[in-house]
Amino acid sequence: MKKRLGKQLTFVKPIRGYGVAKVLDSSHPEFKEGDLVWGLTKWEEYSLLPNPENLIKIHHTDVPLSYYTGILGMAGKTAYAGFFEVCRPKKGEYVFVSAASGAVGQLVGQFAKLAGCYVVGSAGSKEKVDLLKSKIGFDEAFNYKEEHDLDAALKRYFPQGIDVYFEHVGGKLLDAVLLNMREHGRMAMCGMISQYNLPEPQGIKNVMQIVLKRLHIHGFTHRDYDHIVPEYYEFVLPYIRQGKLEYVEDIVEGLENGPAALVGLFTGRNVGKQVVALAGH
Amino acid sequence: MKKRLGKQLTFVKPIRGYGVAKVLDSSHPEFKEGDLVWGLTKWEEYSLLPNPENLIKIHHTDVPLSYYTGILGMAGKTAYAGFFEVCRPKKGEYVFVSAASGAVGQLVGQFAKLAGCYVVGSAGSKEKVDLLKSKIGFDEAFNYKEEHDLDAALKRYFPQGIDVYFEHVGGKLLDAVLLNMREHGRMAMCGMISQYNLPEPQGIKNVMQIVLKRLHIHGFTHRDYDHIVPEYYEFVLPYIRQGKLEYVEDIVEGLENGPAALVGLFTGRNVGKQVVALAGH
Numbered sequence: 001m002k003k004r005l006g007k008q009l010t011f012v013k014p015i016r017g018y019g020v021a022k023v024l025d026s027s028h029p030e031f032k033e034g035d036l037v038w039g040l041t042k043w044e045e046y047s048l049l050p051n052p053e054n055l056i057k058i059h060h061t062d063v064p065l066s067y068y069t070g071i072l073g074m075a076g077k078t079a080y081a082g083f084f085e086v087c088r089p090k091k092g093e094y095v096f097v098s099a100a101s102g103a104v105g106q107l108v109g110q111f112a113k114l115a116g117c118y119v120v121g122s123a124g125s126k127e128k129v130d131l132l133k134s135k136i137g138f139d140e141a142f143n144y145k146e147e148h149d150l151d152a153a154l155k156r157y158f159p160q161g162i163d164v165y166f167e168h169v170g171g172k173l174l175d176a177v178l179l180n181m182r183e184h185g186r187m188a189m190c191g192m193i194s195q196y197n198l199p200e201p202q203g204i205k206n207v208m209q210i211v212l213k214r215l216h217i218h219g220f221t222h223r224d225y226d227h228i229v230p231e232y233y234e235f236v237l238p239y240i241r242q243g244k245l246e247y248v249e250d251i252v253e254g255l256e257n258g259p260a261a262l263v264g265l266f267t268g269r270n271v272g273k274q275v276v277a278l279a280g281h
Numbered sequence: 282m283k284k285r286l287g288k289q290l291t292f293v294k295p296i297r298g299y300g301v302a303k304v305l306d307s308s309h310p311e312f313k314e315g316d317l318v319w320g321l322t323k324w325e326e327y328s329l330l331p332n333p334e335n336l337i338k339i340h341h342t343d344v345p346l347s348y349y350t351g352i353l354g355m356a357g358k359t360a361y362a363g364f365f366e367v368c369r370p371k372k373g374e375y376v377f378v379s380a381a382s383g384a385v386g387q388l389v390g391q392f393a394k395l396a397g398c399y400v401v402g403s404a405g406s407k408e409k410v411d412l413l414k415s416k417i418g419f420d421e422a423f424n425y426k427e428e429h430d431l432d433a434a435l436k437r438y439f440p441q442g443i444d445v446y447f448e449h450v451g452g453k454l455l456d457a458v459l460l461n462m463r464e465h466g467r468m469a470m471c472g473m474i475s476q477y478n479l480p481e482p483q484g485i486k487n488v489m490q491i492v493l494k495r496l497h498i499h500g501f502t503h504r505d506y507d508h509i510v511p512e513y514y515e516f517v518l519p520y521i522r523q524g525k526l527e528y529v530e531d532i533v534e535g536l537e538n539g540p541a542a543l544v545g546l547f548t549g550r551n552v553g554k555q556v557v558a559l560a561g562h
Contacts, residue, residue, distance in 0.1 A: 201486045201489060203485055207473070217497070219493070219495045
């Protein structure tokens, strides 16, 4: 994991990533020419995908196809499973989301409002914070880069403490969150982007809070929740069609702009789900 | 919590602790003179306990009364709830217990064997390690003070990794355990004795493992499991009566020896559950 992006990327094999594709030819009985699919594809214009059984056929095309890389794809599954299955929120609870304007975070915030929770998000620019409070509908949001004391910031936004934390960031923010959790709080951990490119991860000092407050901390990945997709679509598609869920995307055109978009994730350059469009969409 | 024991103890009020007592007088309808009770009592020979509803009446006196400070008291409830309810062990799983010869750890190890698991304990002296392997019945045990590299030690005892960790210690041991957990592993956190007297807690670096291995980490206290006591007694009393569960106690006589026994917990002086006997037992 160390300095994974510090080295020059060498494209011996194409990078894999979640994408949307049109079937040109298939010997698999479930897929035929012209079908649209989403799943683990490759960073190339034409791909040979030897495990089509892992792809999911797209049945609903009245929504933007790019949504199948986000709200109807991995990000949506992650947000839905992580928030409802892992965190088990109750009405009126206090929810904190880090990386809140990202592919997953913006959905967790909206799901929290649908569940009757109070939700605050953190992000890394004024533009993102404004987006969270206006378009996406978080109750509050703050720019973590402008807070010298993250513990104090969380105490300002959560004087009663945090019941549910959706973790994407790790490091100092996680340490501050631990201090502000309420008894029996739940933390869904699906990533720690602040730590991926450090030569050594930052130490978390407040783990004793796990004991003192009887916290539940669950690491998870969307891959353990494939079975939840039909239930999730039944839940989410009506909201999308009625315009009751926003999904902010940051679309760059052309494979040649993919690497810069990828690296931009680690500096927070993107606003919303980062998508690279290869063909007309 | 900082330097709590660094200051001189001043006995303005008697220390509270879990004890066994005989009722001398009571106006509570459930308790009468001569009854034996266990629960939160005080470090004094005669006590006025204004909340007797929190005490539990002792019905089984064919076992040592001191057991109600341990295997039939808080420690037993902690071990049973933490292992079976929090960790939900499956037959054949790999279990690691820190502070394994202590009041709770020695029980977790024996419960793990009853559940068909492979169990390894760590402790801080050769005497304790021998006790774990002989009398208490752990599959393996090691002296953490003799291991320069705790990660390597755990890899030696758990080449397949750890499914269940029962945590009492925290600090460097927790960091090493995180590296050695298996996917979907569970960690029951009921204490971190290595951290209580540090001016600042040690940072835990390997929290990313929670995400990578989809770990479940639950802080808990026996206080959330009062309802489990009848079920626990039904489980544990037959084993005690049949001599199928060992319970090692370290009994000092006399209240005047209590403070030294308390401080000894933090240097690991005691072997087994530390008990202070005030009256004949």
